[in-house]
Amino acid sequence: MHASRCPRRYKCSAKEQCVCVSKALVEQTEMPHGAPPCLFFFLSCCLLLSCRPPAVAGNRGEDDGDDRVLKGSIGAILDLRCRTGKGERIAMKMALDDFHKGFGYKLALHMKDPGLDPKQAAMEASRLIDEKKVQAILGLRTWPQTAEVAELGDRASVPVLSFADGVPSWATDRWPFLLQFTPSYSPQITAISAIIGSWHWRKVAVIYEEDDGYAGADSIPHFMDAIQAVGSDVDYQLALSPFAPMAKELEKLKTRRCSVFVVHTSLTLATSLFAGAAEMGMMGKGYAWVTTGAIADHLDSANSSVIGSMQGVIGTRSFIPRASDAYTDLSRKFQRRFAAEYPGELIPELSINGLQAYDAVWAVADAMRRLDAGGDHSSRSPRQRQLLEHISASNFSGASGKVQFVLGKLVPPEILEIVNIVGSNVKEMGFWMDEFGFSRSIAHRTEPNLSMAALGQASWPGGTGSAPRGWVPSTGKNPLRIGVSSKSVFPDFVRVEHDDTQKSYHFTGFAIDIFDKAVKYLPYDLPYQFHPYDGTNDDMVAQVFSKAFDVVVGDTAILSSRCEMVQFSQPYTPSGITMVVPLEPVYPSMEWIFLRPFTASLWATIAAIGLINAFAVWLIERRSSPEYQGLSQSQQLGNLMWLSFTALFPQGERPHHNLSRVVMVVWIFVGLVLTSNYTAILSSMLTVQMLQPAVVDVEMLRRTNAMVGCNNGSSVVRFLK
Structure with missing residues (x-):
């Protein structure tokens, strides 16, 4: 038979062409006269069955009922025994329908329910890859299932989009084909x-x-x-x-x-x-x-x-923008389809799980569409890797929020x-x-x-509107034991008084008031009781180390040896040891007091500078000045000494040479400064009584074996030893 026999010239459909061919066969077939009509019917049926349209690449999904051409298939592993899994199933089917309506791109969706068994999930994923030829797998709400299927998907070069919470950060590095479709915490x-x-x-x-x-x-x-x-x-x-x-x-x-x-x-x-x-x-x-x-x-x-x-x-x-029109429309369709497919069950709200499933299907479908638009790919593995790259490059505002991947993980929500x-x-x-x-x-x-x-105001446990203080109120059965020294020398800091009539102690003082005030500022109740202690401060601190006391309050000095046993709070006064010693005059006698403004070394320096200055002037003036000519050496030396002294006074010799005048000006300026300081210091020494401590350091006490008085129980005794 030739195609020219068809009167419609290839313009008819496949079924119509089969009818034409069957008629031609009837016309050309020489059948014996009186052949039974069933033979004609049998031949026509055989011909119709043999004239099916050619098969297309891809599979028809188990959830799709029309006979349009499929472009690919997606696998999903869900827990359909719970409402969350059922909601995810409905959301995925809605996403495929909406994507097909928007882009005319049809995909198959194959779903499996392995329960919570990771091994069973891996087996179902293997069947989806080998039998259904799925190009991506979605779902997997638990981490063990994700690990098993990610290993399988990595070997088969099939992208796996996991919905599991808390996937470890190293998982996407170990399995490059794994994408975490839940946002970071x-x-x-x-x-x-x-x-x-x-x-x-x-x-x-x-x-x-x-x-x-x-x-x-x-x-x-x-x-x-x-x-x-x-x-x-x-x-x-x-x-x-x-x-x-x-x-x-x-x-x-x-x-x-x-x-x-x-x-x-x-x-x-x-x-x-x-x-x-x-x-x-x-x-x-x-x-x-x-x-x-x-x-x-x-x-x-x-x-x-x-x-x-x-x-x-x-x-x-x-x-989730629940008040938006898009969410309202999507939620209405979700509830309608859920009621239709699961009649008699309580219809849930469209939760974040369903929205994530919707966006995941949309991301994979859009990646497959963009990949197909780029051309055909003969090899499966390069195509799957390009599909992974297209999914990873997704960047759109989905129903659950921003859909964008960074290093295989969904970006955190804003x-x-x-x-x-x-x-x-x-x-x-x-x-x-x-x-x-x-x-x-x-x-x-x-x-x-x-x-x-x-x-605004929140409702806290117990129906109260005030925020908890962060600490459970104490029952008062085990109050803190606070140690207080009863031998304090300064009652303004710590005073311990015993009441004989009530058989009790009263604790007052600056240190006690500070402690009471600090406790009131705590965000929780702290019961405590003061207990007097008659020992030394060192022994009282040791009681905290041995847990006889919980806290010590008082005028206890902060020492390195004590810091090895307990921890001190911020001090309210500077710590240290102070000596109270008698004072004595700095200059017990007034003899030669006129020499005391300057030290001996300074006096010697002044004399040396004066002599050098006089020698320089004499050396310059001795040839031009008549006063220095015709004199003996002893007279020359006497003039030199006299010149060093009189140069500071107006009655002194006048120099004749300009260079001598320069030297004298410098010396007069130095002399003026020295004279002013000398006058001021000497006046102070004569008018103000200057005293100094009789003992300057602890070492002097130790050398002289002096008598020292200190507080009873103080650490000074141990310090002086």
Whole structure:
């Protein structure tokens, strides 16, 4: 048969061409007269079956019912036994439909439910790669599943987008085809540390999950650094496992008296944690609980009993613009499809999990579309690597926020939401932005504000509106034992008086008042009792080292030997040893006092300079001046000595040579300075009584074996030995 036989000349569809061919065959086939009609029917059916359209590259997904041409396939490994997994399934199908409507690009979606078994997840992923030829795998809410499938995907060059929380930072380096599609916790760590700093909580306990299925412990070092940066300390770290005895672990926290807890666990473990804390009275007044997004992001899907056990809890979570038209439309479609596919089940809200699943499918589909637009690829491995590069280059504003990868990880969100559980509701208090701090609104941004008070009044555990002080109030059963010396010499500092009628002691003084005032400024109750001590200060300090006393209050000097046993507070007076000694005149007699303004060396220097100056003048004047001619050597020497003295007075000899005048001017200026100083010092010595200590240092006391008086029990005795 030739194509020219077809009257429509290739303009008909494949089915119509088959009908034409079948008619031609009937016309050309020489059938015996009276052949049965069933033979004609049989030949026509065979021909129709053999004229199927040629197969296209790709597969038809199990969730797609039309017969359009598929461009590729995506695999998903979800936990469809829980509402979160079911919601992710609905969101993924919605993303494929919306992408197809927007771009006309059809993809298949193959889903598998291996439960929580990592090995089973790896087997299902292998089937998706080998049988369904998927080009990317999404899902995987636990870290063990992510590790198993990432190893498989790396060997098969298939990108794996993980939804697991707390994937270790080294995972994307080990498996280049692994992409973490959950944002980093670094902004939440900063926000929680700001919450701690704004309420001035000095001690914080961090509770995290230690389990193979949850890698949240990787964030704990960052928590500690951020908390210390705001002036607080991590008092205790509690690592919880799903199988740990919750009551025993909570008892450890309760005995430490720290009442501020930061919880970074999965919602499943947090449910048991808060239920146990409520039973032990740790969800009442005076306690504060702050959670990360690992818990707060999933509160929309939590039941009423979980919400009821978390009253007063503060949480940070990813911001979702629930009031926007886009979210409202997407949520309406989600709830409608969920009700249609799971009739009779409680319809959940479109949570952050569903939005992340929606964006993940959109990112992969868009990457495959851009890759196909660039041309055909014959080899699978280079195409898959280019697909990984296209996914990593994604940069768009998705339903869950900014979708952009840096080193295989989703960029942190710019905005976080601060929530407070009040009654049966999750109250949205405000927002946190790294640039602006706390804010009630996103639109009206003001100056940076690091105080949570800007968000308004929060509801804390116990229904109170005042923030906890960060320390469990003491019962007063074990008050601090404060040692006070009863032998203090200065009652203005410490005074211990015994009341014989009431058989009690009264403690007063400057040191006692300072201690009482300091205790009142503490953000928690601190019961204490003063106890008198009759020993020395050294012995009293040793009582603190031996734990007989908790604290010592008094006029106790800070010494190096004492610092080896105890720690001192800031001193309220300067420390040191002072000697009280008699004074004696600096110049006991007035004889030769006119020589005392200058020292002997200065007098000698003045005399030497005068002689040198006189010699210089004589040497210049002796040939031109008649006074120096015709004299004997003794007379010349006498004139020289006289000249050195009279040069300072107007009655002295007048020089005849200009060079001599220059020398004399310099000497007269020096003499004027010396005369002024001499007059001032001598006048002071004659008019002001000058005294000096009779003993100048401790070594003099030791050399003379002098009698020294000191306070009873003072450290001076040990110092002088």
